[in-house]
Amino acid sequence: MADLTLPKPVRHKKLNSYITGNPFVTDEELARMFNVSIQTIRLDRLELGIPELRERTKQYAENTYAKVKSLAGREIIGDLLDLELEKSGISLLEITGDMVFEKNRIARGHILFAQANSLAVAIVDAEVALTGVARVSYQRPINQGEKIVAKAVINSKSGNKYNISVTSRSGNEVVFQGKFRVFAVDLEEGANN
Incomplete structure (x- = not known):
């Protein structure tokens, strides 16, 4: 089976873009989408400064409830x-x-x-x-x-x-x-x- 994993810089760019457009996507869904482990997605998010789903949801909610x-x-x-x-x-x-x-x-x-x-x-x-x-x-x-x-x-x-x-x-x-x-x-x- 061929390795479908994207190079890290390309994955980071696509990951950042995808989460921006779909802020409620889970790490599990991202791992399947990018053909990497959940831990890799978590490390990628950490490197990119993207908070976990719960924190992203909280940020949206705080801005909206007002x-x-x-x-x-x-x-x-x-x-x-x-x-x-x-x-x-x-x-x-x-x-x-x-x-x-x-x-x-x-x-x-x-x-x-x-x-x-x-x-x-x-x-x-x-x-x-x-x-x-x-x-x-x-x-x-x-x-x-x-x-x-x-x-x-x-x-x-x-x-x-x-x-x-x-x-x-x-x-x-x-x-x-x-x-x-x-x-x-x-x-x-x-x-x-």
Whole structure:
């Protein structure tokens, strides 16, 4: 079998470029992609000054959470990775042991719903935003250890009503879809009536 390993300078350049465009890629995925060991990828990242996935996620989250108006950061289920108020948002949720049923290690349905719902509310540019209607569809069971990436998009807005769709994926596979109607609420207006 021929050696498919790239020379180190070439690998470093491609690695840096790939991580810049795909900041949530794991070391394991990079090792497979570049046909090297995980340890080699870790050393490459260290030499290039690229933090590990957890730190990259944390950096993205810190920059993104400051934009949210409708929720406190701890009220968002999952790590908020990207947010454009009045447009879209992305969050990442790793399914841990406390999120699954003990008997079969399958994620509880309300966990995926909570990730999608909190993301839908977070993209609304209002001090208070509440879900009025939700229609959801679970495509398959989710297991402990899976990483779920949810993307919310505002499809339309009429007055204070937002129609938002959320698609959640595990890898490239769609595992959950939801349509939410979210209302921006003016608390002062309600208090004066």
